[in-house]
Amino acid sequence: MKRSRLGSLDVTSIGLGSAPLGGLFTPVSDADAEATIERAWSLGVRFYDTAPLYGFGLAERRLGSFLRQKPRDSYVISTKVGRLLRAPDGTAAEDDHYKGAPRERPVFDFSHDGVMRSVEESLIRLGLDRVDVLLVHDPDDHYDDAVAGAFRALQRLRADGTIKAIGAGMNQSEMLVRFAEAVPVDCFLLAGRYTLLDQGALDALFPVCRDRGIGILLGGIYNSGILANPHVGAKFNYQDADPVLIARARELDELCRKHGTELRAAAFQFCMAHPVVTVAVMGARNAAEVADNIAMSEMAVPPAFWQELRARKLIEARAPLPGGA
Template identity: 85%
Template structure:
């Protein structure tokens, strides 16, 4: 598989995102989770992304159970800080997003000490002695705390050599631009904001990342599912998509069919064509899904499709397309 670099850290251009392995929207068995990770490994994927939030520790535990059986220098893993998992008093109902998760629930904490505790607890769940990339997770309403506390802790960990790269993971690009200007970061994980349906990252984030050599780990490429299977009721940004978004996705799907290709292939290859994108992080809940994701990255998409996509102004004119179309 094609390799890319985050500073001195070598990574594969495709990565496995573990939110689905934590039961996002649908419960996943231990056996299916293990089979998914094993299939990703067999297909050459060597970058893995996780977080305490994903299944409230379940994704970290499942990913760690597989990865600690592999040579530690043969892969790279990222996890996140900003949420500590704590068991609340009293009864706990099923979470809206994560099905089959344990009783623990996330509590926001972007303080210096909170990050240090989070790192220790993630390593314990993973069963590893270090991670390669550490990201501040969703600090949307906590910018000041993230800069004064979380990023100060991350810089210390990077200086000590405990981690190799630091950054933030968010579903928006505006605050990532602010972090890029305020903190010496190595990478960002951007979810759902550079896709066939949303190219907002072109305005400011990608230019500042190019200028500062900040890598982009791109998640949410299918916008929570609408670009994998567009239909009424499909998800966009973890919520039910509105009618206008469904109509746009169906139009893109129709154009793909006209040119004899698949929407998932076009969506993935569109994202990977931008030079700012270092790793395309793809979620999967079973072995067939991750195999399909890899196949989509290799499926032929005719130049005529990209030309018509551009000609019909279905994407931002500034977006680079595969093959220079």
């Protein structure tokens, strides 16, 4: 598998995202979770992303159970800070996205001490002695706390060699630009904001990342599923997709079929054509989905498809395309 540099880290260009392994939308059994991670490993994936939020600790536990069996220097793992998992007491935010998850619920805490506790608790759930990448997770309403508290803790951990890279993971690009200008970060995990349906990151985020050498870990390439199967009831940004978006996705799907390729392949390869994108973080809930993700990265997408995509103005004119189409 192709490899890239993420700061001082050597990473595979495809990573496994573990939100589905935490039961996102649908429960996942322990056996299916293990088989999913095993298939990713067997296909060469060596970058793994997780977070306390994903299944309220379940994804971290499942990922750690597998990775503990592997040489620690043979893979790179990222997790996130900004949420502590606590027993429900009426103050924790409700979240019904995760099925079959433990009873603990996430409580926002972007303070320095809260982040240090979060890291310790993640290591316990993972059963590992360290993680490689730490990301401030969804600080949308907590910018000041993130800069003064969370990022101060992350910089300390990076400076003493405990971790190798720091950044933030969000579903928006605007605040990531502010972080890039305020904090010396190594990477951002951007979810769902650079896809065939949304190229908002082109305006400000990607240029500042290019200029500052910040790598992009790109999640949500299928926009929560609509670009994998654009049907009525499909998800976009974790919610039921608007009919207008479903219509656009179907138009893209028809264009792919016209050129003898798959929408998933076009969605994947479009994202990876941008030079700031370092890793495609692809979620999967079973082994077959992992294999399909890898296959889509390799499937032939004819140059004529990219040319027609641009000619029909279905994407931003500034967006780079595979092969310079």
